[in-house]
Amino acid sequence: MTGAALPRHGRAASVAPAAGLALLVLAFLWHISVGAKTIPLPVVARAILAYDPEIFDHLVVIDLRVPRAVSAVLVGAALSVAGALMQGVTRNPLAEPGLLGLLIGASFAVVLVVGVLDLAAPGLIPLVAAAGALAAAAVVWGIALAAPGGPAPLTLVLSGAAVSAFLGALVTIASLLDEETFDQLRVWMTGSLAGPDRAVTLWALPWLLGGLVVALGLARQMTALAMGDEVAAGLGLNVGRLKALALAAVVALTAASVAMAGPLGFVGLVVPHGVRLFAGQDYRLVLPWSAIAGAAYLLVVDVAARLVLAPVEISTGLVTALLGAPIFVWLVKRRL
Amino acid sequence: MTDHTAPASAPLPRPCRLSVRSVGAGYGSGSTARAVLQDVSLDIPDGALTILVGPNGCGKSTLLKTMARILPASSGAVLLDGRPIHATPSRNVARRLAILPQGPVAPEGLTVRELVGQGRFPHQTLLRQMSRDDRRAIDAAMAAADVAQFADSPVSRLSGGQRQRCWIAMVLAQETDIILLDEPTTFLDLKVQVDLLVLLRRIAHRDGRTLVVVLHELNLAAAFADLLVMMKDGRIVAQGAVDATFTPQTLQDVFGLRARVLRDPDSGRAICAPVIDVPQAMAAQ
Numbered sequence: 001m002t003g004a005a006l007p008r009h010g011r012a013a014s015v016a017p018a019a020g021l022a023l024l025v026l027a028f029l030w031h032i033s034v035g036a037k038t039i040p041l042p043v044v045a046r047a048i049l050a051y052d053p054e055i056f057d058h059l060v061v062i063d064l065r066v067p068r069a070v071s072a073v074l075v076g077a078a079l080s081v082a083g084a085l086m087q088g089v090t091r092n093p094l095a096e097p098g099l100l101g102l103l104i105g106a107s108f109a110v111v112l113v114v115g116v117l118d119l120a121a122p123g124l125i126p127l128v129a130a131a132g133a134l135a136a137a138a139v140v141w142g143i144a145l146a147a148p149g150g151p152a153p154l155t156l157v158l159s160g161a162a163v164s165a166f167l168g169a170l171v172t173i174a175s176l177l178d179e180e181t182f183d184q185l186r187v188w189m190t191g192s193l194a195g196p197d198r199a200v201t202l203w204a205l206p207w208l209l210g211g212l213v214v215a216l217g218l219a220r221q222m223t224a225l226a227m228g229d230e231v232a233a234g235l236g237l238n239v240g241r242l243k244a245l246a247l248a249a250v251v252a253l254t255a256a257s258v259a260m261a262g263p264l265g266f267v268g269l270v271v272p273h274g275v276r277l278f279a280g281q282d283y284r285l286v287l288p289w290s291a292i293a294g295a296a297y298l299l300v301v302d303v304a305a306r307l308v309l310a311p312v313e314i315s316t317g318l319v320t321a322l323l324g325a326p327i328f329v330w331l332v333k334r335r336l
Numbered sequence: 337m338t339d340h341t342a343p344a345s346a347p348l349p350r351p352c353r354l355s356v357r358s359v360g361a362g363y364g365s366g367s368t369a370r371a372v373l374q375d376v377s378l379d380i381p382d383g384a385l386t387i388l389v390g391p392n393g394c395g396k397s398t399l400l401k402t403m404a405r406i407l408p409a410s411s412g413a414v415l416l417d418g419r420p421i422h423a424t425p426s427r428n429v430a431r432r433l434a435i436l437p438q439g440p441v442a443p444e445g446l447t448v449r450e451l452v453g454q455g456r457f458p459h460q461t462l463l464r465q466m467s468r469d470d471r472r473a474i475d476a477a478m479a480a481a482d483v484a485q486f487a488d489s490p491v492s493r494l495s496g497g498q499r500q501r502c503w504i505a506m507v508l509a510q511e512t513d514i515i516l517l518d519e520p521t522t523f524l525d526l527k528v529q530v531d532l533l534v535l536l537r538r539i540a541h542r543d544g545r546t547l548v549v550v551l552h553e554l555n556l557a558a559a560f561a562d563l564l565v566m567m568k569d570g571r572i573v574a575q576g577a578v579d580a581t582f583t584p585q586t587l588q589d590v591f592g593l594r595a596r597v598l599r600d601p602d603s604g605r606a607i608c609a610p611v612i613d614v615p616q617a618m619a620a621q
């Protein structure tokens with residue numbers, strides 16, 4: 001048996017990273033070429049590799065379209081990795097920043113601080129989002145713990161739904177109080193990559209990269225943790241510290257994503273489960289692949305958001321929800 | 337790593353690398369604290385199969401977890417190679433002592449090889465992953481537990497006995513001198529239980545590893561134990577060779593079971609036969 005030395009997914013996994021990255025680059029270029037005016041892929045490539053400010057298309061590519069594509073890459077990777085981590089730590093296939101209330105918690109905190117208190121310092125936004133995500137996670141977990149049977153997968157999702165509905169109502173009320181400010185926030189609140197604020201993106205970047213680095217550093221331990229706290233502790237893991245670090249990474253990744261693009265639901269659910277279909281269960285493969293696939297997924301979704309009803313553009317968050325909800329149903333049927 | 341080369345004929349008392357000294361342990365803290373173990377002392381003989389029995393809820397799993405440092409001791413100490421195990425770096429312990437907790441569940445889709453590979457965790461670092469040594473240990477463990485033929489199947493698709501052998505392979509891949517197993521035979525057919533215990537005894541006697549196994553099935557415990565330990569209400573009630581401990585008196589004391597202890601005519605092994613009251617009316621018929 002020639003494949004004896006490699007696990008089931010080993011061979012595919014050793015060839016595929018190059019292919020995965022190539023697809024990501026392709027999705028990136030495609031994303032840039034699509035828009036009010038289609039710019040051919042060769043022009044996009046030239047604008048990036050040999051920028052010429054005299055050419056109008058180059059200006060469009062570099063000034064308008066590349067920032068949006070970069071946001072899609074970063075946010076897609078962050079939400080997917082956060083979802084994969086949450087599924088590992090909670091041993092709950094339905095765990096995801098959106099379903100467990102972290103996205104709405106972060107968004108609510110940002111709305112409160114920006115919309116109601118009128119504090120809009122870009123450096124503050126990721127921090128506020130992180131505090132909101134952490135608080136929402138704590139409340140959702142607390143409710144599920146108090147439920148009979150403890151934090152079972154669907155209990156957590158229900159608890160997340162209740163908290164999301166509550167915070168969503170508060171956001172709506174707040175928006176009625178101050179229509180002017182909220183006109184600006186409205187698109188952001190549905191999850192959009194349309195107008196990434198460069199200053200906010202720059203401030204969110206350290207959170208995002210920090211979260212990714214910590215997550216990838218935990219990959220090996222996450223696989224051991226997936227077998228249960230006691231097995232993991234027996235293998236020499238510090239289970240408490242590992243969970244705390246994973247939570248910190250999830251909160252940082254969620255906060256950065258929300259700061260850049262508002263709440264984009266279901267990305268953290270769809271992408272890691274898609275990845276597991278070909279990469280298996282080992283987090284050393286699941287996490288890096290979630291980053292790559294998540295980036296590509298959000299690029300494609302954002303292309304769809306702009307093409308489906310063109311020239312009208314719909315919010316990216318609406319498309320992630322439209323695609324994600326059926327997959328959620330499929331997961332509930334198959335995995336629970 | 338170790339210099340524990342036992343003399344050719346081990347004198348009594350046998351050497352022991354793992355011992356429990358007046359240990360108390362339990363769950364919760366503050367007002368919800370609940371003591372389970374009380375003043376438990378036990379020396380685990382090296383290279384032997386120690387079997388732990390006792391009624392449900394008497395604290396067998398609690399003792400095993402405390403011995404493996406995954407549960408703290410509220411009093412006393414567990415000594416591994418003479419040092420308190422709870423004060424030793426966990427990864428360092430994991431290279432000498434492995435534990436298989438009760439009823440572990442593998443994540444769906446994880447293959448047998450991936451599961452067994454987790455046993456190598458304490459031997460790897462972020463920079464040194466999956467060496468040739470790791471692969472050799474994984475293959476050897478899968479062969480020993482007889483699961484090599486399933487290497488690339490998902491664990492969740494195997495039968496109960498096959499799954500249990502996969503977990504044992506994971507613990508074997510850890511290549512520790514001391515192995516603690518919590519009810520590794522529960523829910524298995526009798527034949528599969530016997531096969532598994534034969535395997536465990538071979539690991540102890542042929543490879544010189546130290547095994548502590550919690551068992552439910554009394555007659556199997558009596559058939560395989562080098563040291564039999566009986567627990568009740570968080571205390572050790574009897575410990576010693578089977579002939580000394582497996583008596584009608586201790587069975588009554590520990591399990592509240594009225595039983596006769598018989599001898600297998602061929603092997604001379606002790607077997608317990610519960611005494612079953614036959615109601616007078618039926619007896620008269």
Ligand SMILES: Nc1ncnc2c1ncn2[C@@H]1O[C@H](COP(=O)(O)OP(=O)(O)O)[C@@H](O)[C@H]1O
Pocket residue numbers: 363364370372390391392393394395396397398399
């Ligand atoms: N995680 C836990 N939290 C609280 N109490 C526990 C926990 N695990 C076990 N117990 C209690 O401790 C006692 C001993 O349990 P255990 O050691 O599992 O018994 P055994 O393994 O002998 O059946 C039981 O009364 C049980 O209810």
Ligand SMILES: [Mg+2]
Pocket residue numbers: 396397398438518519
């Ligand atoms: Mg038990």
